[in-house]
Amino acid sequence: MLKRVEFSGDHLDVLRELMNIAVGNATASIADLLQAFGTMHIPKIAISDIKGLKQYMHETIPNESSHYVTKQLFGGPLGGEFIFVITDEVAINLGNHLYDVEAPNDADIYDAVIELTNILSATMISRLTEELNIKVQFFLPSTEIISGNDLIYLEETAEYSQIIIISTQMEFQNQNINGHIFILAKDAMIQSLKDLIDQKLEELYA
Template sequence: MTTPYFNPQQEDILKELINVSFGLSASLIGDMLDNHAKLHIPDISNIDIHNLDDKIVEVLEEEYEFYLTKQRFLGSFNGEVLFVFNRYSAHAFCDLLLKQEMSDESDIKSSILELTNIITSACIGKFCEIIHGETIFKVPSIEKREISEMDKYDKIEGYDNVIVIKTALDIEKENILGHMFILLNNEMLDHLKNTIDKI
């Protein structure tokens, strides 16, 4: 059983901060798509970094392949954000963005990168705002992975904790499901918790 990183009050404040950033993200995504977009109130949980691969397999359920984006953020608040999308959600968002079907692999990857860049910037920006910190974002990357090959991919090092955020983006009755993983070391997690306690 996972020991919670956050007490109930901290979790409520964290969820509210993420909701505010998701509201901003949905507005930007809606403008980009020229359509109404809504990011649902997220489910938030936490895991130890060693359980990350197992969690990715769990959230993907019966999927065999998926898209994984990574983006580092550095500064007084630093860590890394991963996003995981199953094949259906990645294709659905790309089709909506490009207003066409049967997009090629490069179109899908660039579309997902645009989507995750917006959400990451808003969410991490909100965290930086409350801790009065500054951060810069590294260039994000994306790759297509297979669950059967999970053991062969490089492990992510340098972090201790993962905040797991399940998000559903509603656009034109499409339910585009993504999972956001915020990777932090113990120092950054403590910094965030201490700041939340002061709010």
């Protein structure tokens, strides 16, 4: 069994601060690139196992509607999975906004969702990794429509001992666009993140 990585209060503070900067960047990028002006919530950070993650998603995502769930992997010294979740209604609003059509088709909607995910992941993760002086590689995102809020299939998921969950919410009221963001890192990557934060702390206090 893998040893649990213990995050101190200092580690969590640094991570929280880095993520605050990251969401600020993301908001600015969306305003600039997609002409949508809104806010993003202060991220919540939790360390859990896979069952805890499933539970967390159940509590965060409403069960009533269908969701476009876009997942994008990122690799490098800090690797993980970026998940962006919006309801089908919001996805249509997004398609409307980006493609400027009354009734966007499925392809428009999928592409719009991918585009927004790209911007969110690139700004948030890049900002985080920039602060930590590392580079990451982004992989092609993929979207699937999931009915309800069962976004994690336990039977298809390896038993990671630890998962770090960074979650936030974005709201662009004029465009009726809002969604949930989860950034997940597991086992070895959590240790890597801790080491990088340690370096950052050393830099700060050197």
